[in-house]
Amino acid sequence: MPHIVVEQLIKTYRISERAPGFAGAVRGVLQRRHRTVEALSGVSFSLERGELLGFIGPNGAGKSTTIKILAGILRPDGGRVEVSGRDPFQDREQHVGRIGVVFGQRTQLWWDLPVGEGFDLLRDIYRVEPARYRRTRDELVSLLKLDRVLDQPVRQLSLGQRMRAEIAAALLHEPELLFLDEPTIGLDAPSKLAVRDFVRRANRERGTTVLLTTHDMHDIEALAERVIVIGHGRVLADSPVEALRSQVLAERRLVVDFAHEAPTRIALPGVAVLSREDRSLVLGFDPARTAAAALIAHIAAEHAVEDIRLEGLAIEEVISRFYAMHGAAEA
Numbered sequence: 600m601p602h603i604v605v606e607q608l609i610k611t612y613r614i615s616e617r618a619p620g621f622a623g624a625v626r627g628v629l630q631r632r633h634r635t636v637e638a639l640s641g642v643s644f645s646l647e648r649g650e651l652l653g654f655i656g657p658n659g660a661g662k663s664t665t666i667k668i669l670a671g672i673l674r675p676d677g678g679r680v681e682v683s684g685r686d687p688f689q690d691r692e693q694h695v696g697r698i699g700v701v702f703g704q705r706t707q708l709w710w711d712l713p714v715g716e717g718f719d720l721l722r723d724i725y726r727v728e729p730a731r732y733r734r735t736r737d738e739l740v741s742l743l744k745l746d747r748v749l750d751q752p753v754r755q756l757s758l759g760q761r762m763r764a765e766i767a768a769a770l771l772h773e774p775e776l777l778f779l780d781e782p783t784i785g786l787d788a789p790s791k792l793a794v795r796d797f798v799r800r801a802n803r804e805r806g807t808t809v810l811l812t813t814h815d816m817h818d819i820e821a822l823a824e825r826v827i828v829i830g831h832g833r834v835l836a837d838s839p840v841e842a843l844r845s846q847v848l849a850e851r852r853l854v855v856d857f858a859h860e861a862p863t864r865i866a867l868p869g870v871a872v873l874s875r876e877d878r879s880l881v882l883g884f885d886p887a888r889t890a891a892a893a894l895i896a897h898i899a900a901e902h903a904v905e906d907i908r909l910e911g912l913a914i915e916e917v918i919s920r921f922y923a924m925h926g927a928a929e930a
C-alpha cells in the first residue's frame with residue numbers, strides 16, 4: 600500500500616472582499632462580498648514508503664495547501680486523501696504522531712523557551728517514552744550540531760541554527776513521514792548543505808518518507824529522484840528528474856576543444872554548430888538522430904581533440920523553461 604494516496608484533491612479558499620474607502624467599509628459590514636480562489640483543482644499522486652519526493656511549482660501553485668491537507672491541518676473540499684491508510688483530517692490525533700512537519704517560514708518551537716526545553720515539551724506532547732526520547736534527541740543534537748544552542752531561547756538563534764532546531768523538533772518522535780516546506784529558505788551555503796545531508800540520511804538510513812517543497816533547485820538536484828511539478832492547482836508533471844530534463848530539452852549540447860582550428864560543420868544527422876571560436880565548438884544535437892557516443896566517436900576519429908564534454912541545462916533553467924512551456928507561473 601502506498602504511504603500517501605491523493606486523488607482528485609480540490610481545495611477552495613473563500614476570501615472576503617470589500618470596496619476601498621469608508622463607504623466600502625460600511626457596505627462591507629452590511630453585506631459581505633466573497634471571492635473564491637481554487638488552490639487545488641484535482642491533484643492526484645501517490646508516494647511509496649521510503650520515497651523522497653521533490654514537490655515543486657511556482658508561487659501560488661498549491662504546494663503548501665497540499666502539505667497542509669496531508670498534515671491534517673486543512674480539510675479538502677473534494678477528492679480523496681490517505682496517509683498510511685488513514686484520513687489525515689479525520690484521524691488527526693493518531694496522524695500527528697506519525698508525521699513531522701517543518702514550515703521554513705514558521706516556527707513550531709516556543710520563541711521564548713530555550714531549545715532544549717522546547718524539545719522536552721514536544722516529548723510530553725507526543726508522549727515519547729523517556730529513554731527513547733533521550734536517545735533520539737542526543738542523536739539529533741549531535742547530527743545537527745545543536746549542543747551549543749540547547750540553552751538559548753529560540754528567538755536568539757540565527758536562521759540556520761533555528762532551521763536545524765526545527766528539523767530536530769520535527770523528528771524527535773521519530774515520524775515515518777516528513778513534510779519539509781522550504782527547509783533551506785534563507786540559509787547560507789554551509790547550512791543548506793548540512794540540512795540536505797541530514798535529510799538524505801534520514802531518508803536513506805531510517806527509511807523516512809520525505810515530501811519536500813522548495814524553490815531551490817539545488818535541493819532538488821541534491822535530494823530528489825522524482826519530482827512532481829504543480830501549477831495552477833494541477834499536477835503538470837510527475838517524473839524522474841532526468842526525464843523532466845529530457846522532456847524540456849530534446850536537444851543536448853557537446854562542447855569540443857580541438858588541437859587545431861575548429862571545423863565549421865559536423866556532417867551527421869541532427870547535429871548543428873551553435874557557436875564556434877578558433878579552437879572550440881559548441882554543438883547542439885538530437886540524441887534520437889545521432890547518439891552522443893556516435894557523435895563523440897565521429898569527432899575523435901576525424902580530428903585531434905583536446906577536450907570534449909556533454910553539457911546539460913542546469914536544473915534551474917530546466918524548471919523555469921518547464922514553467923514557461925506550461926504557463927505555470929502566476930500571471
Ligand SMILES: Nc1ncnc2c1ncn2[C@@H]1O[C@H](COP(=O)(O)OP(=O)(O)OP(=O)(O)O)[C@@H](O)[C@H]1O
Nearest residue numbers: 612614636638656657658659660661662663664665
Ligand atoms: N489561507 C488562505 N486564504 C486564502 N487564499 C489562500 C490561503 N492560502 C493559500 N491561498 C491561495 O491559494 C493558492 C495556493 O497557495 P499555496 O500557498 O498552496 O501555494 P504555494 O505553491 O505553496 O506557493 P508559494 O510557493 O508561494 O509558497 C494561492 O493562490 C494562494 O493565494
